[in-house]
Amino acid sequence: MTAAPRNRPERIRDVLRRLAEDVDLWVATAGPDGRPHLVPLSFHWSDDRILISTTVASPTTRNLLRSGAAHLALGHTRDVVWIDAELDLFCEASAIDAELGDAFAARAGFDPRPIPRFAFLWLKPRRIRAWREENELEGRDLMRDGAWLRD
Numbered sequence: 265m266t267a268a269p270r271n272r273p274e275r276i277r278d279v280l281r282r283l284a285e286d287v288d289l290w291v292a293t294a295g296p297d298g299r300p301h302l303v304p305l306s307f308h309w310s311d312d313r314i315l316i317s318t319t320v321a322s323p324t325t326r327n328l329l330r331s332g333a334a335h336l337a338l339g340h341t342r343d344v345v346w347i348d349a350e351l352d353l354f355c356e357a358s359a360i361d362a363e364l365g366d367a368f369a370a371r372a373g374f375d376p377r378p379i380p381r382f383a384f385l386w387l388k389p390r391r392i393r394a395w396r397e398e399n400e401l402e403g404r405d406l407m408r409d410g411a412w413l414r415d
Contacts, residue, residue: 269400272415276406279345279394282338283309287371291316292335293327301327306372308364313352314387315368317376320356325383329354334387345394349387357382 270278292302301323308315314336318324328334328351338345357365357376368384369375376382392407394400406413 266397266399272403272406272413275394276412279392279406282345286338287373290337291324293324294331295323295327296330308368308371310364310367312389314349314389315364315384316387317357317368317382317384320381320383325385328385336387343396345392347389348391349389351385352388353386355384357384360384
């Protein structure tokens with residue numbers, strides 16, 4: 265039996281809980297030829313942005329530096345959080361603020377700062393959608409143009 269659909273405030277609370285508690289998400293970017301690239305990466309949610317880390321030479325980093333855009337996904341097919349994000353900031357892993365680097369390392373279970381040629385990338389959500397079943401497709405937009413929608 266399908267549960268009753270959540271209202272927008274409930275969905276926003278659920279999304280914020282997932283962003284605060286989940287450790288990994290899917291990151292999809294596109295290469296210059298339009299070919300998709302999808303990888304799971306650990307993340308840290310802070311200041312309404314998503315911090316990820318990967319190598320400077322990875323397709324994810326190259327694609328983000330080129331296009332500035334990514335699709336991010338949390339959850340599984342019956343509890344989806346879909347985020348359209350833009351690159352907000354890029355820095356070598358060794359150059360990140362110590363407190364933020366510590367927070368990322370604690371959450372992710374690894375510290376990229378001492379790894380040569382690793383980088384941190386801040387992603388700013390522009391649009392967030394969330395739904396569980398077909399009955400939640402309506403009203404799935406929770407953020408547009410970087411601002412949370414309120415009832």
